[in-house]
Amino acid sequence: MVAIPVGFAIYLTGVTLGIIAFLKKEKGCIKYIALISIALGVLYVVFLFAVFGGEI
Numbered sequence: 906m907v908a909i910p911v912g913f914a915i916y917l918t919g920v921t922l923g924i925i926a927f928l929k930k931e932k933g934c935i936k937y938i939a940l941i942s943i944a945l946g947v948l949y950v951v952f953l954f955a956v957f958g959g960e961i
Contacts, residue, residue: 916945916946919941920940923936
């Protein structure tokens with residue numbers, strides 16, 4: 906059960922870093938890699954619904 910809060914914390918960290926990178930208009934592709942966590946976070950939530958809800 907510890908994996909759920911840890912995964913959510915990683916998700917929030919990635920989203921926060923991605924938003925900060927866009928606001929500061931950082932150069933390079935690191936900001937896009939940080940924003941990939943948004944897509945991974947959506948998959949994470951879908952996975953949680955599948956595990957705990959039985960169906961999507």
